[in-house]
Structures are given as structure tokens and as C-alpha cells.
Amino acid sequence: MSNQNVECGCDEIPQSLLSTDKALATLTNAVKVISVTESLELDGALGRILGVDICSNINVPGFDNSAMDGYAIHLKEGQINTPGGISFEITGRIPAGTTGLELQPGCAARIFTGAPVPKGANTVIMQEECELIENNSNIEIYRPIGLGENIRPMGNDIKTGDVVLAKGSKLKPQDIALAASIGMNTLEVFRKIKVGIFFTGDELVTPGYELKPGQIYDSNRYALTAMLNNLGCDITNLNHVKDTLDDTLIALDSLQDKCDLIITTGGVSVGEEDHVKPAVEKLGKLNLWRIKMKPGKPLAFGQIGQSAFIGLPGNPVSAMVTFLLFARPFIKKTQGCTNYLNTHFKVASNFDWHRPKPRREFVRVKLDQSTLPANVSQYPKQGSDVLSSMVWADGFAEIPEDTVFKSGELVNFYPLNEMML
Numbered sequence: 001m002s003n004q005n006v007e008c009g010c011d012e013i014p015q016s017l018l019s020t021d022k023a024l025a026t027l028t029n030a031v032k033v034i035s036v037t038e039s040l041e042l043d044g045a046l047g048r049i050l051g052v053d054i055c056s057n058i059n060v061p062g063f064d065n066s067a068m069d070g071y072a073i074h075l076k077e078g079q080i081n082t083p084g085g086i087s088f089e090i091t092g093r094i095p096a097g098t099t100g101l102e103l104q105p106g107c108a109a110r111i112f113t114g115a116p117v118p119k120g121a122n123t124v125i126m127q128e129e130c131e132l133i134e135n136n137s138n139i140e141i142y143r144p145i146g147l148g149e150n151i152r153p154m155g156n157d158i159k160t161g162d163v164v165l166a167k168g169s170k171l172k173p174q175d176i177a178l179a180a181s182i183g184m185n186t187l188e189v190f191r192k193i194k195v196g197i198f199f200t201g202d203e204l205v206t207p208g209y210e211l212k213p214g215q216i217y218d219s220n221r222y223a224l225t226a227m228l229n230n231l232g233c234d235i236t237n238l239n240h241v242k243d244t245l246d247d248t249l250i251a252l253d254s255l256q257d258k259c260d261l262i263i264t265t266g267g268v269s270v271g272e273e274d275h276v277k278p279a280v281e282k283l284g285k286l287n288l289w290r291i292k293m294k295p296g297k298p299l300a301f302g303q304i305g306q307s308a309f310i311g312l313p314g315n316p317v318s319a320m321v322t323f324l325l326f327a328r329p330f331i332k333k334t335q336g337c338t339n340y341l342n343t344h345f346k347v348a349s350n351f352d353w354h355r356p357k358p359r360r361e362f363v364r365v366k367l368d369q370s371t372l373p374a375n376v377s378q379y380p381k382q383g384s385d386v387l388s389s390m391v392w393a394d395g396f397a398e399i400p401e402d403t404v405f406k407s408g409e410l411v412n413f414y415p416l417n418e419m420m421l
């Protein structure tokens with residue numbers, strides 16, 4: 001066990017009452033980005049974080065090609081943009097995947113979408129505009145014809161040497177398709193990060209078992225596992241750990257050498273049933289933050305050996321909200337993701353905010369996009385134990401500290417569907 005790692009910034013902010021912004025900045029500044037990469041085949045790379053810039057070795061398309069099924073034509077000087085009624089002799093046929101012979105002046109070749117425009121051809125006319133005449137040996141076109149019509153030039157999409165995908169991007173289907181289009185069959189991605197989790201609370205019962213008096217079903221375990229799976233983490237789950245110092249120590253110790261990050265829920269307050277804080281302090285370093293936000297005031301951040309540690313509050317809404325607002329950007333940055341901050345945009349509040357509050361509130365709201373700007377309404381019960389509010393909501397409205405406003409005020413909206421990717 002090692003105590004020497006101080007990357008959590010624990011020395012800087014002892015026992016702090018922190019603003020949301022300061023907490024996020026401190027967390028993300030402490031991140032040690034993964035450096036190890038692995039090579040994956042394209043089909044296995046979805047959702048992974050690209051470990052290198054991808055540069056194209058080829059032009060796409062690699063040759064001038066037809067954008068239409070039609071006729072490639074070698075227009076003579078005097079035929080360019082002149083009134084219609086010009087005919088051309090058909091001297092070739094070029095399906096996609098083949099190459100045609102050089103086209104002589106005044107001649108046409110039947111050509112199909114994607115087929116290379118033959119040498120000599122200087123325009124392509126779509127088949128609907130060409131009339132076959134003289135026993136299908138010629139075509140006639142009844143409108144002025146310009147140079148370069150319906151030709152997709154070489155390198156139109158990508159040029160040799162272009163950086164087409166940037167290191168640190170989370171690979172989406174279109175990124176993988178683009179890699180394929182330049183002929184890559186594997187991609188170098190950062191290794192998955194390892195996250196160890198466990199859940200404190202002697203009242204917790206695993207779903208499927210009967211509740212005895214005073215017990216509740218564990219929901220945080222499922223929320224956290226699902227959110228970590230969404231983020232593509234490698235999870236080691238110790239499930240429930242008894243509310244004793246010894247059990248908490250054993251759990252933390254068993255994870256610390258195996259994980260990049262350890263996350264727990266519950267037990268981070270300072271009651272005598274809360275053993276996470278003393279246990280982390282014994283094995284490493286910890287700062288217990290009282291973040292000026294609602295829901296989710298207590299958040300613990302520390303370091304045990306090589307593992308970062310984040311202790312989330314126990315209340316189910318607080319656990320999810322603090323995970324999404326703090327742990328998620330921390331994890332994404334650790335994974336090598338450059339775009340690790342949560343997306344938000346302005347919407348109009350559909351409610352008044354009567355009293356200034358000392359804590360920033362992340363109100364569970366539903367989004368109505370039928371107005372401009374879009375507006376949000378709040379769930380009537382905003383308690384940190386009301387998990388239904390998370391299911392009902394489309395996202396969080398961020399209400400600044402010490403503010404009052406009337407309905408119509410613009411507030412930041414954090415969409416849940418973005419945060420659950």
C-alpha cells in the first residue's frame with residue numbers, strides 16, 4: 001500500500017466547501033490520462049477512444065468518377081454550353097469497378113455511378129436527359145452542356161495526408177466507416193480503464209431477495225454498473241460491503257492495485273456508520289468535499305496507491321447526479337477522451353425561482369421542444385431519494401446559487417440522453 005500519490009489535489013483543499021465548478025476543475029485537473037493503447041479490428045472499435053491521429057494514405061475517391069448513371073462525353077470545343085440538340089456516338093460501356101478506354105472527341109460512353117470517368121471525357125450527363133437514337137448507337141441531348149457536370153473529382157472527400165480522425169475522439173459509427181473508406185482494417189485505441197466498485201449500507205438488499213423490516217433494495221449498484229458500462233469501463237464489482245471499518249478497508253485494499261479508479265456509494269458522510277472516509281484516509285489520501293450543490297452535497301475524492309478514488313453519496317438521485325456531473329468527466333478524461341465535459345445548452349425555464357438558494361441546484365426537468373427557445377418543466381418532487389424524477393426527466397436544469405427569476409429565464413440544460421452515452 002502506498003501513500004505517496006498526491007494527484008487528488010487533497011493537499012490543496014482541506015475539508016472544503018466547494019463550488020460545483022471548483023470541484024469539477026479540481027477533479028479533472030488531477031486526471032492521469034491512460035497512455036497504453038491496443039489495436040482493434042474496426043467492428044470491435046465502436047465507442048472506444050482513438051489513441052492516435054488517423055492520417056489518410058490515399059485520396060478518396062481515388063479517381064474522378066461519375067455521380068450518376070448516364071453518359072460520359074468528350075465535348076468538343078464548339079459544343080460547350082451551346083444550344084441543345086447535339087448527338088454523340090456511343091463507343092464504350094463502363095460499369096462501376098471497371099475502367100473504360102480513352103474517349104475520342106464527340107463520343108460518349110455509357111457510364112454508371114461510381115465508375116471512373118475515362119480519359120478524354122470532360123462531362124457526364126444523367127441518363128434521363130439523353131435520348132437514344134439511331135438504333136441505340138448514338139445519344140442526343142437537348143440542352144446546353146457544361147464542362148465537369150456530374151463528375152466527383154479525385155480527393156473530393158479526402159486527400160492523401162489529411163488527418164481524418166483525431167486522437168481522443170470517441171469512435172462513432174461514422175468514424176469507423178471513414179476509417180474503412182481509407183482502407184484501414186484496425187484502429188489504435190486506448191485500453192479500457194478498470195473501475196472497481198462497491199456499495200456500503202447494511203440496509204441494502206439485492207433485488208430478487210425479500211425485504212426484512214428496515215431494509216431497502218440496492219439501486220445504486222445497478223445505476224452505477226449501467227453508467228460505467230455505457231462509458232465502456234472494465235468493471236470489478238464487489239457488491240455490498242458491510243458498514244464496518246475493517247470490511248471497508250479489505251474491500252479498498254483488494255481493489256487498489258487492480259483499478260485505475262475506485263467508486264463507492266454511501267458512507268461518505270461523517271456519521272459513525274460512515275466508514276469510507278476513515279478507510280480511504282488509512283490507505284491513501286482523501287478529501288471530503290461538501291459541494292455547494294443540490295442534490296448530492298458530500299463527495300469524496302482521493303487516491304489509494306495507483307487508484308483514484310471517488311466516493312459518491314448514498315441517496316440514489318445524488319449518486320447518479322454526482323456521477324454524471326463529476327465522475328463521468330473524470331472517467332472520460334482518464335480514458336483519453338478530449339471532449340470530456342458534459343454537453344449543455346440554454347433553454348427557458350417554465351417555472352419561477354422564488355427564493356435565492358446558497359447551493360446550485362440541478363433540477364430534474366422535462367424538455368419541451370415545441371417552443372423557441374425550448375422550455376423545461378420541473379418534476380414536482382426534487383428529493384435526492386426520488387429516483388422516479390430521474391426516469392421522468394430529460395435532463396437537469398442548472399439553477400445558479402443565490403438567484404431568483406421568473407418563468408422564461410434562460411438556464412443551462414444538461415440532456416440525460418447525452419450523458420448516458
Ligand code: AMP
Pocket residue numbers: 199200201203204216217218219220221265266267268269313314315316
Ligand atoms: P448514506 O450516504 O450511506 O448515509 O446513505 C444515504 C441514503 O441513501 C440512505 O437513505 C441510504 O439508505 C440510501 N442508500 C445508500 N446506498 C444505497 C443504494 N446502494 N441503493 C439505494 N439507496 C441507497
Ligand code: MG
Pocket residue numbers: 200201202266267273314
Ligand atoms: Mg449508509
